[in-house]
Ligand SMILES: Nc1ncnc2c1ncn2[C@@H]1O[C@H](COP(=O)(O)OP(=O)(O)OP(=O)(O)O)[C@@H](O)[C@H]1O
């Protein structure tokens with residue numbers, strides 16, 4: 386028996402795809418401090434499909450924004466494949482955001498002066514994808530999401546559900562390793578929700594790790610293999626669903 390074995394903690398850091406340690410994000414507003422995220426320890430393996438649920442204000446978007454490198458923790462750390470996000474150079478961070486992850490924002494964040502197709506194309510600017518290929522891939526992705534007839538519409542001329550699907554197309558067109566999706570079906574009807582759910586499962590089956598915030602417990606139960614529930618900035622439950630490893634119920 387030797388004591389040269391790696392500690393439990395360092396072995397997790399080596400194998401985890403996404404790991405947080407005591408992750409916190411506090412906001413100070415005058416005398417008031419909001420603990421939007423309060424000491425979250427979370428490990429997500431490669432290829433998982435995780436749903437994050439919880440009441441409004443419980444810290445779900447805060448968590449996603451931190452994991453996506455769009456916000457900086459007040460305390461704690463985030464490791465992506467063992468590398469600490471906070472130590473990424475500017476260049477490495479832009480590469481992480483542009484190439485490795487896709488993000489669907491709760492508020493869509495589409496560029497208003499660009500058409501649906503142009504919005505999706507922006508996701509492919511980072512690499513050498515030729516313009517013709519960018520257009521082709523963007524059209525195909527929008528068509529898969531039922532928007533073949535809306536390619537030239539600007540966000541203001543699209544419904545909420547259509548804008549949401551453009552945002553999803555923009556996140557998925559680059560084939561990210563990780564998809565962070567904040568309420569990706571929040572504005573969709575049943576039929577479109579089912580279509581998006583099938584699409585997310587299929588991306589996940591092809592190896593994309595999915596972390597999805599949702600208020601829709603049916604969606605969480607039919608898509609995700611693991612449901613994390615948050616309250617007051619903390620994880621209160623973390624349970625496996627009975628969705629099988631293939632991602633289908
Ligand atoms: N910039 C900010 N300044 C101060 N407080 C903030 C800020 N951003 C978020 N908060 C607070 O942090 C808490 C968590 O917010 P967050 O957006 O993560 O909640 P959420 O779980 O995504 O809620 P919802 O389901 O409504 O989207 C909330 O109480 C919110 O008011």
Ligand SMILES: [Mg+2]
Pocket residue numbers: 445446447491567
């Ligand atoms: Mg939110």
